[in-house]
Amino acid sequence: MSEKQQKLVLSIIDFLNESITNGTVKADDREGLEVAVQCIGEAFGVDPSNDEQALRLSVKPATLQTIFDVYLKTKEKVDGGSQSQTSTSSSLPKGPSAEDKAKAEKLKQSGNALMSSKEYDEALEAYTEAISFDSGNPIYYSNRAAAYSSKGDHLSAVGDAELALAADPTFVKAYHRLGHAQYSLGDYKAAADAFERGLKLDPTNAGLKSGLQNAKERISEDDDEGPPPLVPDDARGSARAGGGGGGGGMPDLASMMNNPQMMAMAQQMMANGGLANLMGNPAVANMMNRVQSGDVPSMEEIMSDPALRNLASQFGAGR
Known part of the structure; x- marks a missing residue:
């Protein structure tokens, strides 16, 4: 056993x-x-x-x-987020018009300004609205992941980083967002994997290198830990x-x-x-x-x- x-x-x-x-x-x-x-x-x-x-x-x-309470709360959040994203995606046009793209870009810029002033809830709303106009742009998901992480909601950040990579697997910044969120959740092996995948695309990226080093150090610390000392x-x-x-x-x-x-x-x-x-x-x-x-x-x-x-x-x- x-x-x-x-x-x-x-x-x-x-x-x-x-x-x-x-x-x-x-x-x-x-x-x-x-x-x-x-x-x-x-x-x-x-x-x-x-x-x-x-x-x-x-x-x-x-x-x-x-x-068990944490499990239920997490399940509610994941299920609710999945339903919301599914509902949003199903209602979006497959090819956004030039006008929709312009609106989305303006909303993204607004979200960036709100992030700078640490108004994270408002930034989330701006990025979400940008996604409603152009759901295929990985930048909007990646930026929303950053907003979620800034609020401490790293689980939602993981979801958005993965959506960004689903939209564009070559979008390097999303690997950094994903690695940061996984690291913050304590899943250091998943974080290291995200950083390594990003480095395959951009081997000189300093942020990814630093993140990978930190994740590997934590993995090594966990592996070296023995049973807790007797008290x-x-x-x-x-x-x-x-x-x-x-x-x-x-x-x-x-x-x-x-x-x-x-x-x-x-x-x-x-x-x-x-x-x-x-x-x-x-x-x-x-x-x-x-x-x-x-x-x-x-x-x-x-x-x-x-x-x-x-x-x-x-x-x-x-x-």
């Missing part, structure tokens, strides 16, 4: 244990859920009481709930009880959404389908819903449900 799978299992166990301690689960149902937690841990070789293993597998300060029990206890953010010392959702690494994690989980597949499992979804509502299934119910009984083998399929 991979470490990634065990991290997910530990997050599920932490979620269930938290449901026991925070009063979500009725007192009469706690014993049954505690037995279920023990069975899940044994099935996947995860022991939350093993401090060394818990430190190695922990994704804190994230939790299963916050990661003394008293220090670990303080960290768990630390203040700030949301309830229980955890950061609130807004801070999680502004964390580039969390956004990158959400993207990766969306891309490989891991989180969607887990939450799409009817057995898991039903169990989570019942736990959240305080209606914890008994062990007899769990063991009599073929889907839940086979969950362990489904997780271990990649061994």
Whole structure:
């Protein structure tokens, strides 16, 4: 079983244990859920009481709930953006007239001026309107990507940079926009790939060279990192009880959404389908819903449900 799978299992166990301690689960149902937690841990070789293993597998300060919330927010944004772009593209003429091109160029210049004055929302509107007049010009998508990145919305910047490259794969600046956005999301390998693709077209581009060097340094740092150092029990206890953010010392959702690494994690989980597949499992979804509502299934119910009984083998399929 991979470490990634065990991290997910530990997050599920932490979620269930938290449901026991925070009063979500009725007192009469706690014993049954505690037995279920023990069975899940044994099935996947995860022991939350093993401090060394818990430190190695922990994704804190994230939790299963916050990661899932980020996933839903990201999915809504991606789906909404795709629908908007599809709707816009379908309504545009295939060949813009000279008049439309002139209007688009004027709007682009207006957007550039707004960018200079750091009026990013207004700049986004100007570039979007320019695209509505001339959807085949990669500059407008690339400039809008820069506006999104300036606002910290690097996920949308990635989408626009890719649209610019779809319009013109030789437009070098779009590779820089794409690499910058991917780097800001914490996806250093994707960033390096974007910079390298741009350098194939413009080998002397200083910005692309610098971006590639920075991305490779971060990749090297990540590869060199070993397991997290062991923390003394008293220090670990303080960290768990630390203040700030949301309830229980955890950061609130807004801070999680502004964390580039969390956004990158959400993207990766969306891309490989891991989180969607887990939450799409009817057995898991039903169990989570019942736990959240305080209606914890008994062990007899769990063991009599073929889907839940086979969950362990489904997780271990990649061994």
